[in-house]
Amino acid sequence: MITVAVIGGGAAGMMASLEAASCGAAVSVFERQSRVGRKLAVTGNGRCNLTNMNASPAAYHGTERGFAAGALGEYGPEETLEFFRTLGLVTAAEPSGRVYPLSDTAGSVVDVLRFAMEAAGVKLVADCEVRGLEKSRRGFRVVCPDSAWEADRVIVACGGMAGERFGGTKLGYRLLEDLGHHCTPLRWSLVQLRSDHPGCPSLKGIRADAGVSVLCRGRVLAEASGEVQFTDYGLSGPAIFEISRAALAQGDTVVSLDLLRSVSEEELTAMLLRRASGTPQLTMGDAFLGTVQNRVGRVLISAAGLKPSESIGKLDEKTARRLAKLAKHFEFPVTGDMGPANAQVTVGGIRTSEFDPATLESRLCPGLYACGEVLDIDGDCGGYNLQWAWSSGRLAGRSAAEV
Ligand SMILES: Cc1cc2nc3c(=O)[nH]c(=O)nc-3n(C[C@H](O)[C@H](O)[C@H](O)COP(=O)(O)OP(=O)(O)OC[C@H]3O[C@@H](n4cnc5c(N)ncnc54)[C@H](O)[C@@H]3O)c2cc1C
Numbered sequence: 001m002i003t004v005a006v007i008g009g010g011a012a013g014m015m016a017s018l019e020a021a022s023c024g025a026a027v028s029v030f031e032r033q034s035r036v037g038r039k040l041a042v043t044g045n046g047r048c049n050l051t052n053m054n055a056s057p058a059a060y061h062g063t064e065r066g067f068a069a070g071a072l073g074e075y076g077p078e079e080t081l082e083f084f085r086t087l088g089l090v091t092a093a094e095p096s097g098r099v100y101p102l103s104d105t106a107g108s109v110v111d112v113l114r115f116a117m118e119a120a121g122v123k124l125v126a127d128c129e130v131r132g133l134e135k136s137r138r139g140f141r142v143v144c145p146d147s148a149w150e151a152d153r154v155i156v157a158c159g160g161m162a163g164e165r166f167g168g169t170k171l172g173y174r175l176l177e178d179l180g181h182h183c184t185p186l187r188w189s190l191v192q193l194r195s196d197h198p199g200c201p202s203l204k205g206i207r208a209d210a211g212v213s214v215l216c217r218g219r220v221l222a223e224a225s226g227e228v229q230f231t232d233y234g235l236s237g238p239a240i241f242e243i244s245r246a247a248l249a250q251g252d253t254v255v256s257l258d259l260l261r262s263v264s265e266e267e268l269t270a271m272l273l274r275r276a277s278g279t280p281q282l283t284m285g286d287a288f289l290g291t292v293q294n295r296v297g298r299v300l301i302s303a304a305g306l307k308p309s310e311s312i313g314k315l316d317e318k319t320a321r322r323l324a325k326l327a328k329h330f331e332f333p334v335t336g337d338m339g340p341a342n343a344q345v346t347v348g349g350i351r352t353s354e355f356d357p358a359t360l361e362s363r364l365c366p367g368l369y370a371c372g373e374v375l376d377i378d379g380d381c382g383g384y385n386l387q388w389a390w391s392s393g394r395l396a397g398r399s400a401a402e403v
Helices: 011-022 040-046 069-074 077-086 106-119 171-178 238-249 265-278 294-303 317-328 384-401
Strands: 003-007 026-030 091-093 098-101 123-125 132-135 140-143 148-151 153-156 187-189 193-195 207-216 219-230 234-236 253-258 330-337 345-347 368-370
Touching: 003 011, 003 140, 003 148, 003 384, 011 026, 011 106, 011 153, 011 384, 026 148, 040 106, 069 384, 077 091, 077 384, 098 106, 132 171, 140 153, 153 171, 153 384, 171 368, 187 238, 193 238, 207 238, 219 238, 234 238, 234 330, 238 253, 238 330, 265 317, 294 317, 317 330, 368 384
Parallel strands: 003 026, 003 153, 026 123, 153 368
Antiparallel strands: 091 098, 132 140, 140 148, 187 345, 193 234, 193 330, 207 219, 207 253, 219 234, 253 330
């Protein structure tokens, strides 16, 4: 019987272990944390956006474009959801294609995988950080602080460096580099953006549904729409994660928010003027009543250089146009991001050209496999990264167990 050691009990490692076990291998999973799926348990704001029905190679990035196509083509969202259904997980897809467990709880996804691993006889070695992988006569020696284990084949599923708070680490890159592999420069993406806009502190805690554009000297680099969260340091929320890659790819970028997507600038101007003439007893601070959140309205008024306490009766057409333009193009200069500890995904990783896309076996070290975020593949925001973990984990698990 072939023995397979899976290094890392995250999304990709759990999937790889289940697949290898179902193909008849004796599988051990080594996890440095006390339990498996720690990062998985916090994904999607605790809801776990486990895949996206639109997942295709176009949603993935890496030096070698198209590398992800093999694993995804064989095992895409539909196959993944079918697999989870057999484990007893019921899911629901949103109109955007994002899929969540019906329980809306990421813990449900971790639990069904954990119990399936137990049922399949996968041995879990928890609280065990693998410090080295050495080639041995049998295959590999898995070196831990207080012990060493032998395995015919090894799957490295250690994840990337993003999300340090939930177990993100560079250890996987080192294990693979020690066996001759190379790592591309590492960055991170799907992250909150910092801005020095003076309105940020007073907007803290507000959520808005907005159109989001990234601009660089007037040129649109990326667009998204959805929830934006204002924070004291800048901007967060799914729509911001989605454009963070473009916002950070070059300097001098600005995030422009359209806070009233369903109202044109002309219409908004007319609404503001109607308010000014119809209810002149109100103040400028009330100008946006009924359109955007009150605190947002007051920040827009200040940004236009107006006093919130002034009478709205003074509002002339030129100023109304300026205010409407501000609400439709509320601009935040990007000054940085919240760093790898808070990012959802690593950009870069172990060079994919050193692996066979059809099996995920190393071209440099036969019997060695890698899957998930440790490889130089990252997906867009919306369930794509977990889909890569499932697809690549399954392929690596199956290939490693092959006699
Ligand atoms: C806050 C947050 C929210 C996210 N939300 C989503 C989402 O909703 N949808 C989505 O698609 N993606 C999301 N992601 C991204 C997604 O979670 C990752 O891309 C995915 O988990 C990667 O899977 P992986 O198995 O490769 O790595 P991980 O899930 O990180 O698992 C790697 C495991 O290996 C262990 N390990 C590492 N080194 C060693 C070692 N030397 N010895 C033993 N064990 C080791 C780690 O402890 C960890 O448990 C989110 C990420 C974060 C941080």
